[in-house]
Amino acid sequence: xxxxxxxxxxxxxxxxxxxxxxxxxxxxxxxxxxxxxxxxxxxxxxxxxxxxxxxxxxxxxxxxxxxxxxxxxxxxxxxxxxxxxxxxxxxxxxxxxxxxxxxxxxxxxxxxxxxxxxxxxxxxxxxxxxxxxxxxxxxxxxxxxxxxxxxxxxxxxxxxxxxxxxxxxxxxxxxxxxxxxxxxxxxxxxxxxxxxxxxxxxxxxxxxxxxxxxxxxxxxxxx
Amino acid sequence: xxxxxxxxxxxxxxxxxxxxxxxxxxxxxxxxxxxxxxxxxxxxxxxxxxxxxxxxxxxxxxxxxxxxxxxxxxxxxxxxxxxxxxxxxxxxxxxxxxxxxxxxxxxxxxxxxxxxxxxxxxxxxxxxxxxxxxxxxxxxxxxxxxxxxxxxxxxxxxxxxxxxxxxxxxxxxxxxxxxxxxxxxxxxxxxxxxxxxxxxxxxxxxxxxxxxxxxxxxxxxxxxxxxxxxxxxxxxxxxxxxx
Numbered sequence: 519x520x521x522x523x524x525x526x527x528x529x530x531x532x533x534x535x536x537x538x539x540x541x542x543x544x545x546x547x548x549x550x551x552x553x554x555x556x557x558x559x560x561x562x563x564x565x566x567x568x569x570x571x572x573x574x575x576x577x578x579x580x581x582x583x584x585x586x587x588x589x590x591x592x593x594x595x596x597x598x599x600x601x602x603x604x605x606x607x608x609x610x611x612x613x614x615x616x617x618x619x620x621x622x623x624x625x626x627x628x629x630x631x632x633x634x635x636x637x638x639x640x641x642x643x644x645x646x647x648x649x650x651x652x653x654x655x656x657x658x659x660x661x662x663x664x665x666x667x668x669x670x671x672x673x674x675x676x677x678x679x680x681x682x683x684x685x686x687x688x689x690x691x692x693x694x695x696x697x698x699x700x701x702x703x704x705x706x707x708x709x710x711x712x713x714x715x716x717x718x719x720x721x722x723x724x725x726x727x728x729x730x731x732x733x734x735x736x737x738x739x740x741x
Numbered sequence: 742x743x744x745x746x747x748x749x750x751x752x753x754x755x756x757x758x759x760x761x762x763x764x765x766x767x768x769x770x771x772x773x774x775x776x777x778x779x780x781x782x783x784x785x786x787x788x789x790x791x792x793x794x795x796x797x798x799x800x801x802x803x804x805x806x807x808x809x810x811x812x813x814x815x816x817x818x819x820x821x822x823x824x825x826x827x828x829x830x831x832x833x834x835x836x837x838x839x840x841x842x843x844x845x846x847x848x849x850x851x852x853x854x855x856x857x858x859x860x861x862x863x864x865x866x867x868x869x870x871x872x873x874x875x876x877x878x879x880x881x882x883x884x885x886x887x888x889x890x891x892x893x894x895x896x897x898x899x900x901x902x903x904x905x906x907x908x909x910x911x912x913x914x915x916x917x918x919x920x921x922x923x924x925x926x927x928x929x930x931x932x933x934x935x936x937x938x939x940x941x942x943x944x945x946x947x948x949x950x951x952x953x954x955x956x957x958x959x960x961x962x963x964x965x966x967x968x969x970x971x972x973x974x975x976x977x978x979x980x981x982x983x984x
Contacts, residue, residue: 583797584839584886588933593837593900604884606844619900623807623837625798630820634803634969668882672798682896686808686833688801 525597527614527702529555529736536735542728543644543717545653547660549574550705550735555613558713559700559732560677564693564725566716567676568626568646571601571609574708577663579605583622583672593682595620595674601703604671609709614702617695621675623682624690626650627718636720646673649714659710675716676701678723692722746950754781754929755860756942759869761876761926763788764949766977769827769918769956770925771948774891777911779943780932781890782840782866784874784883785815785823786924791879793819797836797886803965807896809834809888814960814969815917821976822969823923825960827952828916831909833893838902840866840887841933850931850940863940869928877924890915890945892932904934918956920973 531537535554540546542565550556558567573579585602587593595601596618601610628647632640650670654660663669677695682688717728749768754760756779764770772781787793796818804813811829814822846865853863867884874883891909894902931942960966 578881582839584837587902588838591902591934593896593902604881606842623798624802625796628799628818628820630818630972631796631799631803631816632820633972634799634816634820634965638968638971668792672886680802681898682807682900684895684897686806686895688805688807690802 523596523618524616525614526616527557529557531734534734534736536733538733540713540715540731540733542715542730543649544715545649545657546713546715546733547653547657548711548733548735549659550709550711552705552708553738555702555704555736555738556711557700557702557734558676559698559734560617560695561697561732562729563697563699564677564695565729565731566678566718566723567731568714568716569674569676570670570712572663572665572710572712573603573609574710577665577669579603579607580669580671581609581674587622593622595622601674608706610703610705612701612703617677617699617701619679619694620701621678621680623688624675624678624680626673626714627716632720640720643719644717646714646716649717650712653712660712663710690721690723693725746953749949749951751946751948754927754945754947756944757864757930759873759928760947761873761924764919764923764925766919766921767952768949769916769952771914771916772890773912773914773946773948774909774943775911775946776943777909778907779909779929779945780892780935781945782870782928782930783888783890784870784885784926785817787817788922788924791877791883791924793817793821794883794885795823795888800836803969804963809836812959812962814966815888816969820969821973822920822966824917824919825957826915827918827956827959828914830913831891831915833908834915835889835892835894835932836886838889838894838933840870840928841930842867845933846930846940849938853940864930866928866930866933869930870926873926873928889932894934902934904932904936906936918952920957920970921976
């Protein structure tokens with residue numbers, strides 16, 4: 519991941535149509551129209567942002583980790599990566615990235631998997647799946663699509679570093695991200711983005727200290 | 742001291758075809774690559790509550806592995822274990838590349854319809870999976886990242902994927918010892934990264950037998966699997982004879 523792989527954006531935050539903060543451990547959902555640009559900012563560094571995308575017109579079409587991986591022959595995401603749906607369509611394209619690597623394999627933490635990964639008594643700890651399910655129960659954008667647990671496939675973890683070795687090892691390691699790093703993507707169809715700002719305290723994916731993120735959306739034809 | 746398996750049933754799935762069925766806990770299923778070069782795309786669901794399903798991420802991160810082999814367990818999204826891989830003559834099975842779909846099959850191999858080719862028609866991994874899922878009231882929403890038994894895909898330091906031709910030879914097999922009553926769905930179409938230019942997916946045979954005592958010990962050296970097995974046994978615990 520050399521510096522020349524990083525691509526900065528020229529978009530001006532003052533012209534964004536959405537500019538919101540998602541607090542540590544909370545979900546965030548939004549409709550992002552085709553052609554609009556979504557930026558996720560890791561405000562304080564080393565914050566995993568668990569993210570799913572759904573076709574806003576037909577939610578049975580959703581982000582697919584396996585299609586995204588195998589169609590590009592790549593495990594990690596960065597500028598130029600396309601985010602494919604389960605129906606073979608490009609949902610979004612990453613157009614800027616100052617972090618350099620984002621994860622497709624780590625999935626979301628859940629109360630149940632926490633008991634397996636860390637200790638049986640971690641069940642009450644807050645988790646990404648709880649945030650996703652909270653959003654599905656409360657957020658009007660999710661409600662309109664009629665989403666349930668059944669609609670939660672493998673997600674992207676922006677800013678998370680899960681290196682895979684040629685010998686087949688896989689570890690969660692300290693992030694490659696840092697305060698102010700961001701990733702930006704252009705929607706290629708109307709999408710609903712569903713985020714869990716990860717509350718995991720048991721591994722280094724959030725530097726053991728979950729922090730807020732900033733979310734901006736631009737309409738390039740208006741900006 | 743070789744212990745005797747009790748044979749229950751067997752089934753042969755021609756290359757490109759698909760299968761689904763319930764595999765009970767206490768059963769060991771042997772998947773054999775009959776002719777070499779087969780791929781078996783597989784998904785697991787809890788037979789009692791099919792919202793509980795195989796989870797690629799939980800399986801990989803709980804065991805700190807990218808490849809699946811003997812000693813690994815297949816984790817559900819509810820902190821439980823469908824089955825443990827208790828034997829493996831191959832050493833590497835993929836779980837991140839998904840399935841071939843109709844577009845890929847057509848682009849890579851051309852078109853072979855039923856009308857002209859009868860049961861030698863070209864079928865895709867995803868279409869076979871969806872047909873089998875449909876038999877159980879499941880569909881597109883239930884398709885998650887699957888296992889590709891017999892196929893090896895490695896990643897370079899930059900994350901570029903490499904498909905290994907000839908990973909599995911004629912007669913190679915894996916044993917899956919089931920800890921849950923599981924709906925298993927299998928599609929034996931080509932792996933999506935298989936570069937072959939002729940459509941010739943190999944047949945897969947399934948052979949079910951009773952699980953030998955202590956078989957799950959193969960997965961128990963991983964502490965996460967011990968906790969997953971603990972959660973699994975609680976699902977089946979009852980007043981008498983609780984695990």
